[in-house]
Amino acid sequence: MTPHENEHLTIQQAAEKTGLSVHTLRYYERIGLLQPVGRAANGHRRFAPEDVRRIEFLNKLRATGMPIRQMCEFAALMYQGDESIAERLRLLKAHQEVVNQYIEDLQKNLAVIAYKVNLYTQLLEDEHAKTHIG
Amino acid sequence: MTPHENEHLTIQQAAEKTGLSVHTLRYYERIGLLQPVGRAANGHRRFAPEDVRRIEFLNKLRATGMPIRQMCEFAALMYQGDESIAERLRLLKAHQEVVNQYIEDLQKNLAVIAYKVNLYTQLLEDEHAKTHIG
DNA sequence: GCTTGACTTAGAGCGCACTCTAAGTTGTAG
DNA sequence: CTACAACTTAGAGTGCGCTCTAAGTCAAGC
Structure with missing residues (x-):
């Protein structure tokens, strides 16, 4: 049992919270901008608060005109942890x-x-x- | 004989002066953003200083993110003269x-x-x- | 048991603004 | 006479960032 499982969001809820569409969230995962998020037993995505926070910051980059390629670079570094x-x-x-x-x-x-x-x-x-x- | 014919520019020269490509200049004319410019005897375009000035201002609209549709509206009004x-x-x-x-x-x-x-x-x-x- | 609705996937389609191609004409220089 | 450069056209192709579709799975409620 993951801790704080109740704080996890469905893709629908994550879309509402981030202002992106569910399509876009899946698209972002597909192109590698987002690392694969967790899944429920039935295979549905579950967005952790951490995931949502990451997306929200990526949105700031997007909103300031950063191309998606560069966002991917940045996101990859985020996933690497402190050395990056x-x-x-x-x-x-x-x-x-x-x-x-x-x-x-x-x-x-x-x-x-x-x-x-x-x-x-x-x-x-x-x-x-x-x-x-x- | 058009007055000041010497001040007219070829498409190449107009491209250099406006920072657009010759392709883009023709494209702009095709979609109606620019009204058909004058032609030399051989059918080549000749850009009058007036044309160049119009394009230069349209570039300011473009550079501030105005969509081409809206630029077309504005350009059409420019061609209408003072009533617009x-x-x-x-x-x-x-x-x-x-x-x-x-x-x-x-x-x-x-x-x-x-x-x-x-x-x-x-x-x-x-x-x-x-x-x-x- | 059946419908409904939220989810899943792979992949097609779209809107914008160019950007380029192919095929043809014209004018000048060697 | 020929080569070349600059132009012409209609129309195809590109890159970006989504956005949508089709077909299918799964869980809950009637």
Whole structure:
């Protein structure tokens, strides 16, 4: 009997908790992003709290645009335990830089869009003014 | 004879100037994102400075994650001229909000990653300290 | 005993945004 | 005259990240 077996989630529950679909959870396991999770006697998956926590962190990587390939690398390191912390740190720091650069680029491009928004706003105001004078 | 014909660019030159590939430029025209550009006597495309400027702005939308469908909407409005400015303004403002929200989300997710980076850094420092003591 | 529903698998399909291919035309340089 | 480079088209192919389907198993409730 596994300790805390009651805290284990079905795939449905894990999907709800992580915001992924059951399809995606199975897909992630298939491609090796997740190591095979535990199974109940009937062969159904049971997600341990640990599994859920891992998925939730992987979601942060995903949400910041990390490609799945790289997530697989990171996940593999997670499963290796403490000896891989230095390498994990390296990956995360590299990713931080990529995302920060990306945000910077977004903001630069947004500035051009803001410029155009101002231009359009001005044009509309002038238009409006003309109507009031004419 | 078109005025300033010399300022017109071949597809190759337009590609270089806009950072898109010639394939992509033709693709954009095919799907209606770009209205058909002018042609030389031999049927080759000639990009007017105006065309290039339009593409450059569309690139800003692209770079901020706007889907091509929406870019098509915006481009169509651009081709309509001044009557469409109010609608264009509406679209751009909506897009600004989407992107700002997206950046905010990115930063929230980055914060979680940063937390883990600190955690790992601490773990490594402790490890290192132990080595020095032991 | 039968239906219902949650699960299982392998594998097909999808939407997006390109990206490339094949076959053909045209213009210039040697 | 020939070779080559730049262009043209329609349409096929690619990579990513899912998303869905079909066929089957299993346990619980009527």
